[in-house]
Amino acid sequence: MAIEHIEKSIIEQAFERGLVKPNPPGERTGKKVAVIGSGPAGLAAAAQLNRAGHLVTVFERKNRIGGLLRYGIPDFKLEKNVIDRRLAVMEAEGIKFQTNANVGENISVDLLKKDFDAICLCGGSTIPRDLNIPGRELNGVHFAMEFLEQNNRRVAGDKINPAEEIMATGKHVIVIGGGDTGSDCVGTSNRHRAESITQIELLSKPPDSRAEETPWPLWPMMLRTSSSHEEGADRFWAVLTKSFHGDADGNVKSLKVVDIAWTTDQITGRSGFKEVEGTERDLPCDLALLAIGYLHPQHTGLLDKLGIEYDERGNVKANNYQTNIENIFSAGDMRRGQSLVVWAISEGREAARAIDIFLMGKSTLEGKAVSPLAIEE
Template structure:
């Protein structure tokens, strides 16, 4: 431990972000950077705990506590403090294939479980992680490392999101010939088209894909397995298959007026926006525009925030975000102790931008949509809502109860449904004969990842349901290990 009293001497400090009213004029990342001296000071705040919870990666009360990929956080914090950046990068890559992704989009459950956060502000783990990998690329330390020996075994990975890429990277390290199938025109899945460019610049995704390709991973894009490529052909041409297709079936809102034009699932909105941005900087017009419209985003979480931030950049007239849950408290509640993820009120980047432009947090809490109403052209024009309370029923289960007299009408010409996901699409699973669990996910036990079909594995959101990018990387790595064990009888993969 480099600085035993660092957590006492130094306060938490994170880089500033560009002014919200400035950054909504573009789609570039808006986080400023720290000097190495400041980063070393922040690294010195790490206590090198005897029992560090930051890298435990457990589910507590249904939420991630600590790092799901078990990053060796105290080790690389100390190396950064000592100025040993190359060694810090090596330690970071031991557990995380893609720290440039997690260092940007992960909500940092590690910081929620940081011991310094018990009586103060946690270590700036996420910013240090991002800084390590960015310096690694800038210095030319991240280079292709193809395997010395090939096994001759062929593996197909379906889906190129974080779980698919992590799985492919690990299987390739083991010497297998890996082919990744992606139905979109670009590699990256959720990383490419589900997360807006201002939160994860696509150059970072493409840069890592190019490294993987140079290491020997084959990518086939614009090919949907089960449609463009027969599912049964997989089992004939490959020794093993790993399904990493994600949980892409969005939760809909089947109420009166749902058929009206102008109502879209959030991922349709986000996908088209990023594709048009990358293809033509929006000059092709092939996206759903929020320009000049009253926008209502139904649902919270990261996806809802991304819809808000994107709508503001389009130049929407107004934006409102509905949350069916109550507003979180300013500080941890008594039933939400450390090291659980802190369920507290915060403004994410999208809400900050909306507040800067329109004068306040766009979120409305404890609100439910009753129906959509359209104009004479069949386009949505307004939403009818009601406030709700959460009360226990006769069986002791909490549920929403409408508040009498709280009905309200909101104008809207664009409605975005960001209420989460229902699980994976069924077509490929059905064609392969893969069993599903009670939530419609591909059925496979954690730490084994094998389905009921011999040689077919599954990982990420397709197996566990909608989750964090960092959990997807965790599962992709672990599924690769089990697939390697199946092919070779044993595995040296971590």
């Protein structure tokens, strides 16, 4: 029984028994904080800042609140009523939400700076890594999030323009990338009733059980098989994508791949790979989904207009969540780079505490370093 399951069971029981009730702060500080982005980092920051008595507005450029919880992770992994019931509590506690509010585009950053005492940037890591191989421009080659976001909208009841529909139904689907996003593409393609689903990964197949190099409490380096994989997909590791090939109408029809062998240089310790001779082959492909990660947050618009500095990976640079601008903080994937929901929540809470101290000189909010259960990073 994992801690995750215990926690889920506790909160489900609590909602079922009506124990999760709005708990607005007793007093307001009169300070106003803008949270940009409504993913788990933004929501966690907003909840804590509101608890500290600040007036919080969450700005979200999409038409619904939730970030990747809403539009990345499919319903079969996270039912959206889980987000909605929490949002109802947060609203009743006094947090304001503004959707279709693209800060830096239809909401001016100057107005925001004037109206708020502090800003918390939680815009996520949104620039996907591309696959620059011949044929990338063919119809039917998409970033995973184009496919997943559209499907989440479809499931939520939105009308999708037929000309823009991305469906896996009856198609040979190739998912490129072996992580969570790739697994969600597999599960969604199965629900669309794809003809075949193949997931390929550049890295070697991880061991079936925890590798010796990653003992507890490190994140275990091991093969992960999700329910999406169990529903059906061919999985291949150590495969390099070479080129997409299409028909006369510009539709993708196949993907040329080759097996690779990973090597480690004995002197430098650097790893590299060699193509395995005689393994080049064409996989049938009517829909290719690129799930190979994210580079960094979007710089144009919000961040560049604010004059935010970046770290060497292009993420928002921050010291204890505070950016190069005194009253602007950042948390979640936007600061940390592409990561996990638990990290986004943790960062949002920690950033809220840092903002509270900035505004009030002290904070009674919980923090990792001040908790009796302090976690070393």
